[in-house]
Every structure is written in structure tokens, then in C-alpha cells.
Amino acid sequence: MRVVELSAADTHDLRRRVLRVGTVTTSADFDGDESAVHLGVIVDSDVVAVSSWFDRRHPDRPGVVGRQLRGMAVEPSLAGTGLGSTLLSAGLERMRSGGAGLVWARARDTALDFYASRGFEVFGEGYVDLSTGLPHHDVIRII
Template sequence: MELIQLQNTDSLYKDALDLRYELFFREPDLPREVLFDDLEKNSLHFAIKERNSLYAYGRLSEESPGVFKISQMVVRPDMQGQGLGTRILAKLTHTACENGAQVIYLNARLHAVTMYQKLGFKTSGESYVAGRTGVPHIKMIRCV
């Protein structure tokens, strides 16, 4: 399996959008446009693929100088538990550091906190329910 950077014109990017929508936004019946938030266009997009199949995806956004946000991390359900999320997270974190990150943060679903902790993220504050999806999350931060 290969870890690659996607352009928003790639067919695998479109597959990533479909997977993100299916796993994050379909159940709460949100419109597909929710995928295209303020960060989407100016973010870096990474995926793990084999042949022409997308298995995992993550997005990295520089919100302000030295402050990076990881978001929209997703692994295809039939590929979960194989370390793909950890591979994507490591790539996103490494890329942020290469680009001058001082702080990297994300909003983790509670079941994924342990994976993020393994790569140096620490919880910050209390858990909360995401307004759009109704799913419990907690902010996690890693200082570089």
C-alpha cells in the first residue's frame, strides 16, 4: 500500500470525499456541501491506496503561522484495525513539522483517542458533542 498526496482534481480525492461523507455526514443527514468547509481548498490531502482503491485519508490545514489542524481522518471500514490511521496520522504530523508547525491539534472521536496519544497528542479540555454530527469528540494537541 502506498501513501500519497492527493490533488483536489484526482479521482482518488473524489473517492475520499465520498468516504468522508458516508462515514461522517450521511447518518445525521447533512448536505454533501458540508465537505467543503473553509479549510478544504487550502489544505494538504493524503491517502493510502493500493492500485486504484482508496483505503485511508487525512487532511492537514495551516490555520495560522505555526498552527496546524488535522481533520477528516477516515479509514474504510473493511480496512480498519490495520494501522492505516496511524500511518496517515504520522504523515500528517511529519508534514506539519516540515512546514514549521509549533502546535498541531485535532478534534478526536472518543474511540480514537488512544491512537492519537500513541503519536504524542494529549487531550485538552472536556469532551463535547459536535454540533453538526452529534458525535462526542475531544480536542487533542501536540506541541512540537
């Protein structure tokens, strides 16, 4: 297992299969993909976990250099095996070493426990994400 940098296109299949099931959209393309950092976990030459990191300050913390985490997905058959934690840790370290002071994400409510157990705090009121139709909260972590 290793964490590597990917192209945006390398993330799309897993994003679509994990993050678009039961949602109002099938698109796995994100605005800004071309300039984001995309990380993935490779096991036996297969991409089994992906995350994308965008140079975006949190709207309520504009004075702090921030990175937005989007498109975090793990192969469903490998969920709960620590791949998501490994990928998140690698991404946080890379963002911190690149000068970011915080990382934030628009997390599905079903993922809030995952983020909370890794040092993120829920920030603000919940909302329904328009691109998925699913309940979300912002989560934020100072790094």
C-alpha cells in the same frame, strides 16, 4: 501501499462513508478545503485512507504555528490494519518539516484512544460537535 497528496474532492467519498454515518449532516465538504493539504493512502489504485491538514492555530495556543487535522478516515474493512497510523505519521512529518509546532484535531470520543496512543493529549473539556451531533474533545500534539 503509498501515501500521496490528493485533491479535496478525492477525500469526499471516504469522508462521507466513514465520518457521516449516523450524524446530523451528510456534507463531506469542509471550509478551507481548497487551501488545505490532503493526504491519502493508496492500495491497488484505491484511496483507502484520507486526512486533511489545515493551516490553523489552536485557539488556546495562538503563539504557536499550528495545523488542524480534519477528516481522518480509513476504509472500514481495513480499520485496525495500521493505515491510519501510517497516514498520521506521514502527515505529522510533513507538517513538522513545513514549520508547524503543533497539530490539533477535534476528535470524536470514540477515537481518543487512537490519538492518545500516538502522542496526542486531550485538551480542554468535551463538547458535542454541532456538525455531527457526536461527543468530541480537542487533542493536541507538539511536533
